[in-house]
Amino acid sequence: MKLEKLYEKLRSIHGSVGKWWPGTPEEIMVTAILTQNTNWKNVERAMKNIEKTLGKNDILRKLSSLSTERIAHLIKPAGFFNIKAERLKTLLEFLKEYNFNLELLREMPLENLRELLLKIKGIGKETADAILLYALEKPIFVVDSYTKRLLLRIFNIELKDYDEIQKLFMSYYPPDVFLYQELHGLIVEHAKRFCSKKPKCGECPLNKECFYSQMNGLS
DNA sequence: CACCAGGCCCTAT
DNA sequence: ATAGGGCATGGT
Structure with a gap:
């Protein structure tokens, strides 16, 4: 073939x-980290914990106000919770620079944005591209x-x-x-x-x- | 019991 | 430059 x-x-x-990756753009930012080497079912449990605690709206801003330890506790079912909590924290601090306004990111050129994401510790090529393609709707495979x-x-x-x-x-x-x-x-x-x-x-x-x-x- | 899951970073050659 | 180990839960 x-x-x-x-x-x-x-x-x-x-x-x-x-659009195969479920969730809102904000949720996809989070699940992109949570699903690293982890089956999707466990990611769903972790997301349910987050939404049960924080509600569905504005989760990025709310998450960023929590301590790393608190985040780790919420995402426990997703496995690797300590390292993923740190990675989420780092991503959230990056997003905070844009006031959590994903539209601002969407306006940026693909290549520049990809480089920025790859500089974040804990975000490799696949995670960066998943964020770009599914959360920000940029044409990258x-x-x-x-x-x-x-x-x-x-x-x-x-x-x-x-x-x-x-x-x-x-x-x-x-x-x-x-x-x-x-x-x-x-x-x-x-x-x-x-x-x-x-x-x-x-x-x-x-x-x-x-x-x-x-x-x-x-x- | 062992192995796998929608990776990534760090370290030792 | 690149192989190997660590991170951790829940399902089969």
Whole structure:
């Protein structure tokens, strides 16, 4: 299969996943940190604690007024709570410089903003790009572990460098926010179902066109 | 019991 | 430059 066909293939299998990352832009700022190496269910528990305590509105400003210890307690179910509380604190102090006005960030050029985010300790490329794509609606493609695994399994492409993978996708797909959001979501949902550590190629609709499946006689 | 999950930073070669 | 360890909860 060709990489440029991946989107329509996944669409035909899974339908539309739309704007796949749930929540308001403010919530996405938070969940982008919480979901680092953590399953989404635990992120939801942590967010529920936050919203139960702070309400739904203006959570960034409210969170930033809490101590790191207090934040750590609230986000406990998400795991790595001490380090994530610090990372959240640092992000919130950055946002405070803009009075928590995400519109101000949206007006900035993508590349400048990405550099600013990457300077924040605890925000790496994936977290930065998730914030850019889903919270700020900037056209940049998010690469995660599922994306790498799916590239390896289906296409036998093994790239270690984040930017290389991102460039690969962005050279095949035009810079469209909704397209990038949905393609990333589709990749994750597909990989979760069929490209787990114990692959389920037998149930995968792509097994005829999947390198891994063919290689192992599973198609 | 072991292993995994929508990463990132720090350290030792 | 890059491999390895630490961070921690909840599900399978």
